[in-house]
Amino acid sequence: TLAAPAIAQSAPEIKWRLTSSFPKSLDTIYGGAEFFAKRVSDLTDGKFQIQVFAANEIVPGLQALDAVSNDTVEMCHTVSYYYVGKDPTFAIGASIPFGLNTRQQNAWLYMGGGNQLMDEFYAGYNVQGFPCGNTGAQMGGWFRKEIKTVADLKGLKMRIGGFAGTVMTKLGVVPQQIAGGDIYPALEKGTIDAAEWVGPYDDEKLGFVKVAPYYYYPGFWEGGPTVHAFVNIDKFNALPPAYKAAIESAAAYANTWMLAKYDIENPKALIRLHAQGAKVLPFSVEILTASFNAAEEVYKETSAKNPKFKKVYDSLVAYRGEADLWQQYADGTFDRFMSYLQQQKKV
Amino acid sequence: TLAAPAIAQSAPEIKWRLTSSFPKSLDTIYGGAEFFAKRVSDLTDGKFQIQVFAANEIVPGLQALDAVSNDTVEMCHTVSYYYVGKDPTFAIGASIPFGLNTRQQNAWLYMGGGNQLMDEFYAGYNVQGFPCGNTGAQMGGWFRKEIKTVADLKGLKMRIGGFAGTVMTKLGVVPQQIAGGDIYPALEKGTIDAAEWVGPYDDEKLGFVKVAPYYYYPGFWEGGPTVHAFVNIDKFNALPPAYKAAIESAAAYANTWMLAKYDIENPKALIRLHAQGAKVLPFSVEILTASFNAAEEVYKETSAKNPKFKKVYDSLVAYRGEADLWQQYADGTFDRFMSYLQQQKKV
Structure with missing residues (x-):
């Protein structure tokens, strides 16, 4: 036709x-x-x-x-x-x-x-x-020294942007706005103490492992x-x-x-970064909990003064509660059992 | 133009x-x-x-x-x-x-x-x-009685199809092929002991909770x-x-x-099913481990006699190892911390 x-x-x-x-x-x-x-x-x-x-x-x-x-x-x-x-x-x-x-x-x-x-x-x-x-969940970034407690965050100059930076400010972090190409020299000189970027595949290209080898996860802000x-x-x-x-x-x-x-x-890049000396470490539960509490404060303050924010945030939060319940059943236990097999080198 | x-x-x-x-x-x-x-x-x-x-x-x-x-x-x-x-x-x-x-x-x-x-x-x-x-990870299905050990699977007549059925046969399960609409009466009469379908939202429509209230997870076969x-x-x-x-x-x-x-x-349906009396339970690590070992036997046997299978399976398995390693870092810890907050009713 x-x-x-x-x-x-x-x-x-x-x-x-x-x-x-x-x-x-x-x-x-x-x-x-x-x-x-x-x-x-x-x-x-x-x-x-x-x-x-x-x-x-x-x-x-x-x-x-x-x-x-x-x-x-x-x-x-x-x-x-x-x-x-x-x-x-x-x-x-x-x-x-x-x-x-x-x-x-x-x-x-x-x-x-x-x-x-x-x-x-x-x-x-x-x-x-x-x-x-x-991008999937991002990594928490590269740090020049180990970060074990909330006290270790105080005064830390970290390249982290936007809303996440506002949350981290409540824990004493001093957020820095630095374009991608300028992060490496700033970390090398010690002008900044830490920087978050994306995840293994993108981070590897910028070479952070050589100057800030402590690689924390997860990037709880994304x-x-x-x-x-x-x-x-x-x-x-x-x-x-x-x-x-x-x-x-x-x-x-x-x-x-x-x-x-x-x-x-990302999996291949993570393996390469580990071989290059990255010390891949989880944020402590203390840090995650304090960060969550700081985020809740920011959401409360922002919702109180910005009705546009509140309207969308309330919708997301209503879904998050249900989704985080369901996530623990079929998908969560499947993933955890596969992790267990991986740790035993069976998969 | x-x-x-x-x-x-x-x-x-x-x-x-x-x-x-x-x-x-x-x-x-x-x-x-x-x-x-x-x-x-x-x-x-x-x-x-x-x-x-x-x-x-x-x-x-x-x-x-x-x-x-x-x-x-x-x-x-x-x-x-x-x-x-x-x-x-x-x-x-x-x-x-x-x-x-x-x-x-x-x-x-x-x-x-x-x-x-x-x-x-x-x-x-x-x-x-x-x-x-x-569909996302599926649920493990509905059982008329509790299944705690591998011994409890012996002789169990379960509506489960295809490759998963072959794997379960190695644990003593007797797989049954039954169309969706015929599952409920078979479970009600006790012609079968268990049936897997999809997940909360689809399962709820078929009413299984009334006749086989033990609702196991995860559906490790999908x-x-x-x-x-x-x-x-x-x-x-x-x-x-x-x-x-x-x-x-x-x-x-x-x-x-x-x-x-x-x-x-699915989250909303799971909450409703729970209110209707579903006993939502995880498969034991013993059952998961025995099932994994049975699956590995089936893959070995199938790969040995079917080069088409082996070619595709080998590709999937090579990726699975890397992916299950990476999954434990940014995404896995993010999800686990959100689960922890959910269990504390903070989200």
């Missing part, structure tokens, strides 16, 4: 630009945007082309959202929590300390009302969000952070329906792809 | 039929096929229509793959392990006892070579597979089972590239959607 003329009008040739918050060297998190753009092209017979630009090619990485808000570019690939300076509600779309793990985050966003609630909020910035990547594709709302609304569908489906596929790539690469 | 005439030819009107292995009442696992078909339609401006049929509308649920192999229908939505009677290799595409959890399964399929290896195998049945749903969309290879190869891309992306989105829906519904 040949298509009627109306069809041709529904498949216009469109070229967009996407600005990423990441450098090309981070092939998984930056690569997620390229995977996304390739799928959109494939889904539209090459008619809808989205060209991906690395951080600083058009705007600096942390201005990606602004560039979409003000229509400098049609879309970006970034992490919502980078923009907590505008409003802490941005954090919830990505990850908040002691929030959801990756599966729970996806469940809440796609089927628990999270995407709708965040889009109501994002609309105030002229953007619509699509989950478009996830148990399953979402990377978003943000689209300028007016530009999105002007698209033909099939192109809107292409953005939505390609973003969902990229969400799965990025996590899968991290889950393949 | 108006499209050139060539475009019209690349967007033909196509109508396909998809046969599901599931009844409409299972709105999540059956619903995954409807979610998929809707996205394919949206992505192609309504030109590529896939009509979804429930089990038994065209062919019985367990003949879905055959109907695609022999081109009765263009595609199906089913679980690969239903077809282990043809070849045990089918099991690996979905889930094998003590195999991968959901995240690991996706990582291995999409980025660890799993999809390619399985497609080489599926090609022998004239089909190509696309991951198109996941830590993260994939539901597949299978497409007849000749039919797939004849599609325009954008329609192939639509199938691939829509399936990946449905994979995420189904898990998200289960992750929203």
